[in-house]
Amino acid sequence: MxxxxxxxxxxxxxxxxxxxxxxxxxxxxxxxxxxxxxxxxxxxxxxxxxxxxxxxxxxxxxxxxxxxxxxxxxxxxxxxxxxxxxxxxxxxxxxxxxxxxxxxxxxxxxxxxxxxxxxxxxxxxxxxxxxxxxxxxxxxxxxxxxHPLQSLTDIVTITEELQKSKIKNQKSKPKIVLTWAPHVKALPQCVANSFAQWINAWGEADFVITHPEDYELSEQFTKGATIILNQDEALKDADFVYVKNWSTYKDYGKIYENDPRWMLTEEKLKLTNNAKVMHCLPVRRNVELSDEVLDSVNSIVTQQAGNxxxxxxxxxxxxxxxx
Amino acid sequence: MxxxxxxxxxxxxxxxxxxxxxxxxxxxxxxxxxxxxxxxxxxxxxxxxxxxxxxxxxxxxxxxxxxxxxxxxxxxxxxxxxxxxxxxxxxxxxxxxxxxxxxxxxxxxxxxxxxxxxxxxxxxxxxxxxxxxxxxxxxxxxxxxxHPLQSLTDIVTITEELQKSKIKNQKSKPKIVLTWAPHVKALPQCVANSFAQWINAWGEADFVITHPEDYELSEQFTKGATIILNQDEALKDADFVYVKNWSTYKDYGKIYENDPRWMLTEEKLKLTNNAKVMHCLPVRRNVELSDEVLDSVNSIVTQQAGNxxxxxxxxxxxxxxxx
Amino acid sequence: MxxxxxxxxxxxxxxxxxxxxxxxxxxxxxxxxxxxxxxxxxxxxxxxxxxxxxxxxxxxxxxxxxxxxxxxxxxxxxxxxxxxxxxxxxxxxxxxxxxxxxxxxxxxxxxxxxxxxxxxxxxxxxxxxxxxxxxxxxxxxxxxxxHPLQSLTDIVTITEELQKSKIKNQKSKPKIVLTWAPHVKALPQCVANSFAQWINAWGEADFVITHPEDYELSEQFTKGATIILNQDEALKDADFVYVKNWSTYKDYGKIYENDPRWMLTEEKLKLTNNAKVMHCLPVRRNVELSDEVLDSVNSIVTQQAGNxxxxxxxxxxxxxxxx
Incomplete structure (x- = not known):
């Protein structure tokens, strides 16, 4: 390399x-x-x-x-x-x-x-x-x-989790959902772009991206993923949920909305297949994710950052x- | 540990x-x-x-x-x-x-x-x-x-001095005086609290604290020390004088007075048993201590900081x- | 040492x-x-x-x-x-x-x-x-x-160049010209003072300094160098041109003028003996030196900084x- x-x-x-x-x-x-x-x-x-x-x-x-x-x-x-x-x-x-x-x-x-x-x-x-x-x-x-080192870390962490649970989970491919979350500042698209690029290139997941209307990412990175605008629908049966805010790509760098209903909560997590929850950190607690989720056994953000x-x-x- | x-x-x-x-x-x-x-x-x-x-x-x-x-x-x-x-x-x-x-x-x-x-x-x-x-x-x-690393350093330095002078000084316990000094800013009580806590726990000194009225430290740290509000009286026969400013504890974080008569000078030092003078640094020269004291052989502040x-x-x- | x-x-x-x-x-x-x-x-x-x-x-x-x-x-x-x-x-x-x-x-x-x-x-x-x-x-x-480490580096770089070209260049001493250059800020005289001090002490060059009127450096450093106020004349047949801005020494720390005609350009370089061009960096491109000069084979600024x-x-x- x-x-x-x-x-x-x-x-x-x-x-x-x-x-x-x-x-x-x-x-x-x-x-x-x-x-x-x-x-x-x-x-x-x-x-x-x-x-x-x-x-x-x-x-x-x-x-x-x-x-x-x-x-x-x-x-x-x-x-x-x-x-x-x-x-x-x-x-x-x-x-x-x-x-x-x-x-x-x-x-x-x-x-x-x-x-x-x-x-x-x-x-x-x-x-x-x-x-x-x-x-x-x-x-x-x-x-x-x-943010390629972050994305490599993310796949390392997902692989680690899959290896741990390989007996329990007989599905051929895990379902990974990248979900937009609210934030108070306009953030880069880097982590989301890069995660999408890597998961698509990796090819070992059913990959879904969910975000509010107008928050589409560049297709050069997302191509290959399924885009679903309804978060609840997207989260269904997910094995991994990657939570991340980004600002708009089309009308560039804007915050269009900050609907708190996009925050990942325990309630939302129930829709998933007891998903592991990921975030690149730093995370705005009770804005992007609730304390309940971050402090639950589902959260692997510390392990992820350690990796x-x-x-x-x-x-x-x-x-x-x-x- | x-x-x-x-x-x-x-x-x-x-x-x-x-x-x-x-x-x-x-x-x-x-x-x-x-x-x-x-x-x-x-x-x-x-x-x-x-x-x-x-x-x-x-x-x-x-x-x-x-x-x-x-x-x-x-x-x-x-x-x-x-x-x-x-x-x-x-x-x-x-x-x-x-x-x-x-x-x-x-x-x-x-x-x-x-x-x-x-x-x-x-x-x-x-x-x-x-x-x-x-x-x-x-x-x-x-x-x-x-500030426990500072306090450990302080006892290291006092011990070093006592070992040097053990033949000359036959008193069973050295007299150590912690004296408040003027300063231009409101400072934490950390160094004073910690020094008091350590000297009390060490138990190998006659320990006196002197400060203006209203500058009492928390008793959880000072308990065991003799508090004397008259600086001249407190300094009498001291073997070590530790100079330090702190802001008020009771009416918290205030500067009540900055009376320059509390500055440690040559004149004050004459009241002591040719005491070694300590300070954790940084020190405001000619506000907390006079140049004469800091530049005299009595000052061990450099040795202390080196420790x-x-x-x-x-x-x-x-x-x-x-x- | x-x-x-x-x-x-x-x-x-x-x-x-x-x-x-x-x-x-x-x-x-x-x-x-x-x-x-x-x-x-x-x-x-x-x-x-x-x-x-x-x-x-x-x-x-x-x-x-x-x-x-x-x-x-x-x-x-x-x-x-x-x-x-x-x-x-x-x-x-x-x-x-x-x-x-x-x-x-x-x-x-x-x-x-x-x-x-x-x-x-x-x-x-x-x-x-x-x-x-x-x-x-x-x-x-x-x-x-x-700035003595800079000046030592400068002589290291000049020596390196002279060793490379010693067969081609049979002159006993290289001609080194320190030329003032425009800048947008008032800069110290350090690099110029020090370069002058070292080249004079080294004694192995014909050393010329050129600058606008009123930009004289202190004689304690320049003594031994030839001062020429006409830049074109100074540059003639130079083997090394050291470009540097400094603020005034006499009426101290001022910017008297910023005449862009003092910028070192390709045109000026033609006056020299295909001189190597030096600068201590950072350099304001197209203010002190033109892009053409900095990006040419005559520029040895990267080699110089590496040294x-x-x-x-x-x-x-x-x-x-x-x-």
Whole structure:
């Protein structure tokens, strides 16, 4: 693997998942694989789980991880080609990226969407420019439209649960429902886009997406999934429910409604096949999901977030082998 | 030791002190004790000495320390049970803490009081919720009401001084005076509370606390100490003077007065038994203590701050042995 | 070497340069030299290249580097002797520095000029106080008036280029031109001062400085260089052009003019001997230098920034040998 930006960089999803589970069983198995190698973690916006889990993953492989919070510690980067830099941006990505590439063997970067201009965001200008100029393998820690390490983690977690319950559940394919949930802020579509892209590529689930009218995601990611606008109907017999808010895609970056009836409650959970409940966190309690659901045995959000380490370790190890 | 939140977690103060002094003499004695273990340092407010000394202590034990400044790098945490999170707090401690517990073997956290609502602050909601949900041993790097690593350091420093001077000083018990000092801001009672709690539990000193009227600390910490409102009288024949400002406890979090006559000066020091002068730092020069005192041979504040490393190393090593 | 604050701390520039190039060829040659040693990196203002390159350099020598962003994570330091600290500064350098010296074996510090009061800035109060009180070797990561690690890097890069081209270029000494460039903000004179100081001390170049009227640098650094106010004339036959903005020195810290004709363009480059173009970065594209120049084969700015690691490693290793 030469980079990790989307599911298209992965030849065999299940092999990567199994590797993650192998590291979960034996974290220090490849403790010298990253010796004398350095990984740089650049954050253009804040992160808790992503930052810490990636640091731990790198360290398990014997690599040194160095974090740089561009927004807090550094300065505004310019991404436009040909810009006359007489404004507030202090350095062009064309100048910063190759230097970071000379200091590190692998670079991880978190960028984010403006949620103002869809074309700009969906062009993935920031991460693309970074990849173009830095000259070393790049791992996305979330970009304007995707969050691939989260999605790999999600499939790791689903696989883990399926392996636990394989005797009880004889259905050939689990039913996985991605449901929109209310939120107080306009959020990116990244996690939902990426989850849809990965589950579709994985191909081992009956995959349903449910959301209010006007909250359609881009078909480039959802194609292959069944879209059902009635949440109750969608949740029926689900084995996994992935709860996530996103802002509108068509009339871009808006909050059209925040109907609390879309919050996942115990009542809703009764419609499912005693589904496991997932969320990428951070979660707004009693807005997206009720306390009852989050504190129930159905919730696997902590296990899911814990698995971020093993997903990251699996990806880093694959890239290390190509250096 | 399963956690380090207050003196109540310590079975034998002197044993912990001796261990700290042992590490001071030989920092790398247990250099592999923390191998493959990780310690997370969470700061909800800024820190210099505490952060750096704990990082160094962990590293001396072969552990990797990862720092996370929640206020700067992360987001506002919610601590109230049952909160409907439609406001500004982004993540509930119930969700964040267990994940941090899954990434780290030991967690250190610094929280702080509001100084607005005494009951809330003295309930220690933040650190208690964190301990309740994280599932791994917790070390307090200062909480709303206590600062146990500072107090352990203080007794390490006093012990060190007593050992140096044991031939000269034949008194059975040293006299230790904790004196209030003026300051420009309303400060927590943590350092004073904690020092009182530890010196009382240690039991090897004549312990006097002096402060202006209305600056009484909570009796749960001071019980056992002699309270004298006249500073000059209190300082008489002191072997150690610990200088510290705190805001009012009864009419909570206020500054009642800032009488410069409470500043510790050379003149005041003459009343003592050539006392060693301590302060946890940072210190407001010429407000809390005069330059003359801080720059004199009586001041042991640098030695005291240096000892932060050995106190932290002693505590971490005790917790490591239980993992 | 006991400290690294200016060229005056260096006995033999070429030996230090050769050592840097040796580390570039073999980064892990002295991988255990810094074992059990710690280096603290204090930033009073933000840094990207300096921070990361110094961390990497220390790590190559087996040292642990701990970063502390004083401005972001800590608090305002007081530097004035005798200050009555009843204002906003939280801690005096006299108290903070010796403690940092007790936690670390080597301390690096970045300070900055006010650009308001020339005498204050040129007295180098901040770094001088820090050196005076910390008690361990200090490396400047840029001070109010100088940036010695940058200048060492610059000579490393020039030397590298001269070695590459030594057959082609039979001139005894290369011509190096430091040219002022427009900028949108008032910048320190540090990089220019320091480059002038080092190139003059090195003595292996024909050294020309060109700038608009009123932009004279301090003679204590430029003495020995030829000053030419006509940029075109200065650039003639140059082998290296170092582009840098600085604010006025005489009428201190001002922007007198921002004439775009001082921007280094392809047209200007034709006047030179196909010169290599240098800049310390970050660079304002199409303000200081044109895209055409920065993206041409003449630009060695990425190589130059990459060399920051080897210059830092060379300096740290020299100081380690004295501990």
């Amino acid at each position: 030469k980079q990790f930006i989307s599911v298209h960089d992965v030849k065999n999803i299940n092999a990567l998942v199994e590797k993650a589970l192998m590291y979960k069983a034996d974290p220090f198995k490849d403790r010298t694989l990253g010796a004398d190698k350095r990984i740089g973690l650049l954050f253009l916006n804040p992160s808790l789980r992503t930052r810490l889990s990636t640091q731990v993953a790198a360290s398990n492989l014997g690599m040194e991880a160095i974090v740089f919070n561009v927004d807090k510690e550094g300065w505004a980067l310019e991404f436009e080609e040909g810009a006359i830099m007489s404004g507030s941006s202090v350095e062009h990505i064309k100048d910063a990226a190759p230097i970071l590439g000379s200091y590190f063997d692998i670079l991880c970067i978190r960028t984010f969407p403006s949620l103002k201009n869809r074309e700009d965001d969906y062009s993935e200008l920031y991460i693309s420019q970074f990849i173009k100029y830095c000259g070393v393998p790049v791992i996305s820690l979330e970009s304007a439209t995707l 971020r380490v093993w997903a990251a370790q699996s990806v880093i190890s694959e890239i290390l082998r190509t250096l | 399963k956690q380090f939140i207050s003196v109540h977690d310590v079975k034998n103060i002197n044993a912990l002190v001796e261990k700290a002094l042992m590490y001071k003499a030989d920092p790398f004695k247990d250099r592999t004790l923390g191998a493959d273990k990780r310690i997370g340092l969470l700061f909800l407010n800024p820190s210099l000495r505490t952060r750096l000394s704990t990082q160094v202590a962990a590293s001396n034990l072969g552990m990797e320390a990862i720092v996370f400044n929640v206020d700067k790098e992360g987001w506002a945490l919610e601590f109230e049970e049952g909160a409907i999170m439609s406001g500004s707090s982004v993540e509930h401690i119930k969700d964040a803490a267990p994940i941090l517990g899954s990434y780290f073997d030991i967690l250190c956290i610094r929280t702080f009081p509001s100084l607005k609502n005494r009951e809330d602050d003295y309930s220690e909601l933040y650190i208690s919720q964190f301990i309740k949900y994280c599932g791994v041993p917790v070390i307090s790097l200062e909480s709303a009401t206590l 932060r490393v050995w106190a932290a190393q002693s505590v971490i090593s005790e917790i490591l042995r239980t993992l | 006991k400290q690294f604050i200016s060229v005056h701390d260096v006995k033999n520039i070429n030996a230090l340069v050769e050592k840097a190039l040796m580390y570039k060829a073999d980064p892990f040659k002295d991988r255990t030299l810094g074992a059990d040693k710690r280096i603290g990196l204090l930033f009073l203002n933000p840094s990207l290249r300096t921070r990361l390159s110094t961390q990497v350099a220390a790590s190559n020598l087996g040292m642990e580097a701990i970063v502390f962003n004083v401005d972001k994570e800590g608090w305002a330091l007081e530097f004035e002797e005798g200050a009555i600290m009843s204002g906003s500064s939280v801690e005096h350098i006299k108290d903070a520095a010796p403690i940092l010296g007790s936690y670390f074996d080597i301390l690096c510090i970045r300070t900055f000029p006010s650009l308001k009061n020339r005498e204050d800035d040129y007295s180098e109060l901040y770094i001088s106080q820090f050196i005076k009180y910390c008690g361990v070797p200090v490396i400047s990561l840029e001070s109010a008036t100088l 920051r690691v080897w210059a830092a490693q060379s300096v740290i290793s020299e100081i380690l040998r004295t501990l």
